[in-house]
Amino acid sequence: MHSEHKKTIVIVGAGIVGVTLAWYLSKESDSKIILLDKGHVAQGVTQHSFAWLNVSYGRPDGYSQLRQQALASWHQLEKLTHGEIKINWSGAISWHKTDKETQEFINSHQSQGFNIQALNRIELQAMEPNLKISPAITAFCPDEGSIDPVNTTQTLLKLAIKQGVTYLPEHEVLSLNVSDKRILGVKTSEGNFIADQTVVTAGVGATGIINSLGITLPVSASPSIIVHFTKQDTVKMVQHIISTPAMELRPETSGKIVCAEDYIDEQPIHSAVNIAQNALTTIKNSFIGSNTLTLDKTFIGMRPMPKDQMPIVGNVADFEGLYIISMHAAITLAPLICQLAQSEILHGVKHAALGPYRLTRFASGN
Numbered sequence: 001m002h003s004e005h006k007k008t009i010v011i012v013g014a015g016i017v018g019v020t021l022a023w024y025l026s027k028e029s030d031s032k033i034i035l036l037d038k039g040h041v042a043q044g045v046t047q048h049s050f051a052w053l054n055v056s057y058g059r060p061d062g063y064s065q066l067r068q069q070a071l072a073s074w075h076q077l078e079k080l081t082h083g084e085i086k087i088n089w090s091g092a093i094s095w096h097k098t099d100k101e102t103q104e105f106i107n108s109h110q111s112q113g114f115n116i117q118a119l120n121r122i123e124l125q126a127m128e129p130n131l132k133i134s135p136a137i138t139a140f141c142p143d144e145g146s147i148d149p150v151n152t153t154q155t156l157l158k159l160a161i162k163q164g165v166t167y168l169p170e171h172e173v174l175s176l177n178v179s180d181k182r183i184l185g186v187k188t189s190e191g192n193f194i195a196d197q198t199v200v201t202a203g204v205g206a207t208g209i210i211n212s213l214g215i216t217l218p219v220s221a222s223p224s225i226i227v228h229f230t231k232q233d234t235v236k237m238v239q240h241i242i243s244t245p246a247m248e249l250r251p252e253t254s255g256k257i258v259c260a261e262d263y264i265d266e267q268p269i270h271s272a273v274n275i276a277q278n279a280l281t282t283i284k285n286s287f288i289g290s291n292t293l294t295l296d297k298t299f300i301g302m303r304p305m306p307k308d309q310m311p312i313v314g315n316v317a318d319f320e321g322l323y324i325i326s327m328h329a330a331i332t333l334a335p336l337i338c339q340l341a342q343s344e345i346l347h348g349v350k351h352a353a354l355g356p357y358r359l360t361r362f363a364s365g366n
């Protein structure tokens with residue numbers, strides 16, 4: 001018999017992180033879960049993500065192991081949602097500036113136990129028959145994949161609502177309601193919400209919310225460019241995620257191509273459109289059958305980037321009833337981190353796996 005009163009949990013932000021958390025919380029408890037967003041689901045940086053479920057380009061240390069576990073969590077989520085979440089487990093092919101660097105990359109990952117294989121020219125050609133360039137050695141990570149970030153987030157939200165979550169778009173959180181170091185809920189553009197637990201998953205919007213408590217959240221808005229290309233014919237030009245010093249692209253289920261590019265600066269010459277046009281030239285020089293490829297749209301997305309690039313997960317200082325999840329590579333990490341966070345929020349346990357990622361690590365000024 002349950003003696004506890006039914007808890008109310010307010011989640012601020014309906015990007016991949018807030019929605020995934022809402023899904024796990026509503027699966028595991030009968031708490032009242034309210035998911036608020038100042039706009040609409042997946043319309044923050046999540047919509048602009050390249051959405052590569054990526055392990056190989058995380059650092060080869062404990063954080064990389066975390067990302068490895070995150071792939072297992074995506075498989076588990078895929079099963080738990082009975083395949084409603086569509087993951088393209090295509091695998092990723094990459095190479096570096098020189099064959100020597102690629103070989104070193106493969107060796108260092110293999111020595112860490114990662115499933116990474118070296119491909120020779122013939123193997124590469126068989127896997128990517130339209131590729132015009134062909135380095136002597138390339139790295140293949142068969143376990144990696146990608147999602148459609150908007151579709152996945154919307155699907156998870158639909159399932160979370162079925163599990164009892166209340167989703168309220170167009171509710172901007174203006175401040176946290178605090179009494180004697182206890183967070184009692186939030187004040188929004190549409191009124192107050194009382195909560196036993198408030199969880200901030202507001203992407204780059206988290207800094208303002210947390211800073212209002214007099215606590216600095218060491219997270220900045222880090223720009224990165226996403227480009228969508230469309231093709232007149234339906235021939236699948238690219239089969240895998242491809243990452244090279246010149247380009248980072250992947251196929252979409254629709255046959256379109258999506259490409260991630262580094263943001264340089266504000267100069268007009270480095271505008272998203274100019275960078276996208278350069279990427280188009282690179283792709284056309286690199287793939288057979290790319291002559292009908294055209295630029296569809298391009299955006300600059302603002303990633304929540306913790307100062308040391310590692311996730312921030314857990315309680316906030318001495319404030320009771322407040323939890324935060326803020327991370328870069330949140331598409332890769334969302335199911336794993338949100339599953340762990342769910343049990344910390346519901347049961348007050350502390351997972352050792354999250355130990356290195358507490359906000360307190362910044363207290364010493366690192």
Ligand SMILES: Cc1cc2nc3c(=O)[nH]c(=O)nc-3n(C[C@H](O)[C@H](O)[C@H](O)COP(=O)(O)OP(=O)(O)OC[C@H]3O[C@@H](n4cnc5c(N)ncnc54)[C@H](O)[C@@H]3O)c2cc1C
Nearest residue numbers: 013015017038044045046049052173203205301329330332
């Ligand atoms: C070009 C690009 C490529 C990327 N590639 C990858 C990749 O390959 N793999 C990967 O893992 N990650 C990648 N990322 C990063 C990834 O997209 C982000 O880490 C992730 O989307 C962050 O999700 P989020 O839910 O934290 O934030 P968001 O999606 O921004 O969600 C936060 C939500 O909070 C809401 N909000 C903000 N303030 C308030 C407020 N005051 N009140 C109410 N609601 C509020 C916003 O409206 C928004 O909907 C990429 C990002 C970019 C831009």
